[in-house]
Amino acid sequence: MSRHRYLKDKLFMVMVFLFALAGVAPLFAIISAIVVNGVKTLFLVGPSFFFGLPSSPLSNNPGGIGPALEGSLILMFLSLIIGYPLAFMTAVLAVEFPESLLGRFIDVLVKSILEIPTILIGILVYTLVVIPTGSFSAWAGAIALAIVILPYVYTHIENALRNIPMDIRLASYSLGLSKAKSVFYVFTSEARRGLLTAVLIGLARASGETAPLLFTIGGNWFTYFQGLSKPIGAIPLLIYTYTLTPYTNYHEAAWGASFVLLIIYLCSFIAFRGFSRL
Amino acid sequence: MKPAVIIEDLNLWIKNKQILYNISLIAPIHTITVIIGPSGSGKSTLLRTINRLIELTEDVRYTGIIRVLGKNIMDWDVYELRRTAVYVAQTPNPFPHMTIYENIAIGPVLHDMVSDKADLDRIVRWALEKAMLWDEVKDRLNEKPSVLSGGQQQRLCIARALALKPQILLLDEPTANIDPENTYRIEEMLKELRDEITIVLVTHNHDQAKRLADHLVIIRDGRIESTDKP
Numbered sequence: 001m002s003r004h005r006y007l008k009d010k011l012f013m014v015m016v017f018l019f020a021l022a023g024v025a026p027l028f029a030i031i032s033a034i035v036v037n038g039v040k041t042l043f044l045v046g047p048s049f050f051f052g053l054p055s056s057p058l059s060n061n062p063g064g065i066g067p068a069l070e071g072s073l074i075l076m077f078l079s080l081i082i083g084y085p086l087a088f089m090t091a092v093l094a095v096e097f098p099e100s101l102l103g104r105f106i107d108v109l110v111k112s113i114l115e116i117p118t119i120l121i122g123i124l125v126y127t128l129v130v131i132p133t134g135s136f137s138a139w140a141g142a143i144a145l146a147i148v149i150l151p152y153v154y155t156h157i158e159n160a161l162r163n164i165p166m167d168i169r170l171a172s173y174s175l176g177l178s179k180a181k182s183v184f185y186v187f188t189s190e191a192r193r194g195l196l197t198a199v200l201i202g203l204a205r206a207s208g209e210t211a212p213l214l215f216t217i218g219g220n221w222f223t224y225f226q227g228l229s230k231p232i233g234a235i236p237l238l239i240y241t242y243t244l245t246p247y248t249n250y251h252e253a254a255w256g257a258s259f260v261l262l263i264i265y266l267c268s269f270i271a272f273r274g275f276s277r278l
Numbered sequence: 279m280k281p282a283v284i285i286e287d288l289n290l291w292i293k294n295k296q297i298l299y300n301i302s303l304i305a306p307i308h309t310i311t312v313i314i315g316p317s318g319s320g321k322s323t324l325l326r327t328i329n330r331l332i333e334l335t336e337d338v339r340y341t342g343i344i345r346v347l348g349k350n351i352m353d354w355d356v357y358e359l360r361r362t363a364v365y366v367a368q369t370p371n372p373f374p375h376m377t378i379y380e381n382i383a384i385g386p387v388l389h390d391m392v393s394d395k396a397d398l399d400r401i402v403r404w405a406l407e408k409a410m411l412w413d414e415v416k417d418r419l420n421e422k423p424s425v426l427s428g429g430q431q432q433r434l435c436i437a438r439a440l441a442l443k444p445q446i447l448l449l450d451e452p453t454a455n456i457d458p459e460n461t462y463r464i465e466e467m468l469k470e471l472r473d474e475i476t477i478v479l480v481t482h483n484h485d486q487a488k489r490l491a492d493h494l495v496i497i498r499d500g501r502i503e504s505t506d507k508p
Contacts, residue, residue: 167371171435174331175385175442176361185388189375 031262038259041252049256054221055249062253067224068233069260071138071217074225075234076206078142079149083202086146087153088195092183095161107158114151119211121147126215136218138225138232144212145205153202160194161187197272204268208261210236235261281345282307282446282476283328283363288342290320290327292335297323299501301342305446305493310468310477312491314484320500321480322368325448328478329363330356347445361389363446364439368454370431372423372438379419381434382406385442401441409437410467429460436467440475447471449479453486465489 041062042049052064087110093100094107113121125144130136164187172182188195213219218231219241225232235257242254283305290298297320305311315321326332328344330351344351346363354362372381382402385391392398402419406412411433415426423431432452439447449468453461468477468490481487487494496503 165371167367167369168373170331170334170365170367171371171373171438173334174329174360174365174367175388175438176357176359176364177385177388178357181388185384186373190373192375 034255034258034262037252037255038257038262041256042259044252045256049253050260054253057245057247057250059249062249062256065221065235065238065253065257065260067221068235068238068257070224071220071233072207072235072261072264074138074232075141075145075213075217076203078138078228079145079206080199080202082142083146083149083206084153084199087150087198087202088157090150091154091157091161094158096179096183110151110154113147117211118148118209119214122212122215125212130216133229135229136216136231138217138228138230141213141217141232141234144216145209148209148212149202149205152205153198156194156198156201157191160191160198163194164190200268200272204265204272207264207268208236210240213237214240235264280307281305282347283311283478284343284345285324285328286343286345288324288327288340288344290323290332290338290340292323293337297500298327298340299499301497301500301502303495303502303505305476305478307476308472308474309492310472310479310490311493311495312487313478313480313495313497314482314487315497315503316482319497321482321497322450324497325450325478325480326365328446328448329360329365331360331365361385361442362444363448364442364444365448366432366435366439366450366452368451370428370435372426372431372434374422374424376422377420378415378423378426378434381423382438382441385438389442391443405437405441408440408467408471409433410463411437427457427460429456429463432456432460433464433467436464440471444475446476446478449477451481452479453481453483461486 045052045062045064049062049064050069051066053066055061055063090106090110093103097103122144125140125147129140129143133140161183168186168190169182172186177186213234213236217234217237219237220226220231220233221238221241239254239257239261242250242257245251281304283303285301285303288298288301289296301324303311313321313324323332326335327340328346328351332338332340333356346354346359351359372378373384376384379402382405383398386398386401392401403412406415411430414430415434418425423434426434436447436449436452453464456464465486468479471477472492479490493506495505
């Protein structure tokens, strides 16, 4: 290799390295800021940060995020309960009946939800659920989150079902099993890794969404769960609300809540990677 | 001899390309009918048409009449037809995430053929014994089929089919890519099974055809070249 070519090759490698670094630098900046400030809050408050109630605005103590943390977990669970079966059935329709008009229509429809700003989903649920029932509620938030996670969960389930080898399909149908039995007893067993991944993706998405909750859950930070038809809290909305206030202790609480959210997200991501490699 | 399968003037197209031309044949009950021909001659397609598995292929259409146990295949419930005339593929395709036991049990369980666990255990053992596999796997029933050799996996697939107590077994080159010892075992098994089950077997191996066939059909380029009338 000539010296000129060698230098060009080295220059290219350095540029690739620098651009890659520039790409991940913001991510590291965000994570390090959250970790540094979040851990500081956790040390300041102690374990009661996870279970306690918020403090008064001008207090020296950031207070706890107990109701918001509980609300987030409830909303994650509820949205998955609503969204996962919908995503599963639509994915089955799209994969097992690809020729059907309904299957193709639903495929396009579900994937198009990805392009809709999530705040519009919040407004839709506000119109359809919150106004008619006259109250912000856990149900409204869960429905909004279920719509938001639907295309993500759907895509993973669809991929999992599509990747079932043809010889497995043939084996199932050659035993005289119907489509329904093949899907529920054979294909789900073969695709279980992908189906579990879809659960984790759904949980991760639901844990971090703020916009759909603005118009739906009412942001209840001071009382624990009172019922599905009552307002409820959630960590992302708490972070958003606290950062808009001028109070230092609320800002500290928002950092701590961000750290908790990051942990939930990372746990989901690590589990997702683990399942992917099984 | 009473026919198990009758095919009359079958023509079949996939994506507007004709694959089978004017096929007519009879597979007598409790015999081994061997369909032999070179690769690409339409043997497997013909086999899959008998229990309508071919309908899983895109853009397929066919004309003619196929009768299974005296009844037009279009008048059968398709799932009942496939349970009665079970197809076993050329490449062993056990369900990889199920155990050896579950692979056999899934058919009888989902077709409501068993009353309790003991009944299911009996069927699983019976099927594995019929497939000459019981002695090799009886201590490994809870292991995945990946621990078995290719030949054992193929016998597992045949046992899975037998567990459904089918009346017809459609075997698509069951000994292709399998060592001579397993080939011998499968052939011996088929000879024993013929008294209870009608077997339609596709192969391109002339020696195997000679060893097994009660009734031989030679197919070439989608047309029947010759057949010895049963």
